[in-house]
Amino acid sequence: MSSENPALTLVVNHDKAELLAHVLGERFPQVRIIVAPDSERLDRYIGEAEVLLAYHFPVELYGRARKLRWFQSLSAGIDSMLSIRDRVGDIIVTNVRGMQGGLIADYVMGGVTMLNWNIRQLLKEQAERKWIHRSVAPLADKTLGIVGLGSIGTSIARRAKSAGMIVFAAKRDISVPAESVDRLFGSDQLKELLPLCDFVVLALPATPETVGLIGADEIACMRRDAFLINIARGSVVVESELIRALQACSLAGAMLDVFEREPPPQDSPLWNMPNVIMTPHISGILTHYVERAFDIVTENVDRYLKGLPLRNVIDLRRGY
């Protein structure tokens, strides 16, 4: 705690809460900062927080967060708090939008390249000491469709375009042309977009409106030689339908960073499917994550203290 008559009380809940508290304490001596890295301390101090800084909102404690005015999320997705979105009233919610786009675009382009080259098969052949030639179409011949063109989707579009790909995207508001996108589709035109794509990348937030968005009908719209890459949330895809399509080879393959359940159950067929690359929800986990969030967090605390509008405000009714 850093002040006798604090301008506000800010609770930090994160593994690196001490570090965040130290940086914020030096910059804002007038703020009372409470370090609550674990659930026990969060439970003890949540009632005092005017501002909460955490990776996920502790929904189970919401009823006791009586003084809370602002929640700064350290993640991009705030889907974990959508279950209480009708109850949060005028609490401001902000996220770290803009921080992870570059890394996630690296992940997606790595995935596109690995799937295009069928890297799993090449590694298998290497292990079997086999030398088999084949031809591979360049990415410049390929079309990539991005579902959800926010800050992350835009980073992916930019990177795919610089690889020479044809880039399509679906988003809610298509009234403004988008950078690096050859053609925009409205969110109600998904079934027109899907059959045109060699790669479909899901980059949209999980909201009640997007849960199960990619189900049997949408997968059936995709080409048999197409690949799905999901860096959004597992809930956006009906996983059983995806597994069915991958097993039946009515979809060529998938690269999945997110799942309906994380980690997926040990008996999930996804673990050892030859046409699937799985990663443990890491596509946005930058090295020095908290340090990179300092800029957004300190700017927002400064703005909050001055009564200015905050950066990266979430519209909870939309869910992003």
Ligand code: GLV
């Ligand atoms: C990660 O998935 C995030 O939402 O930041």
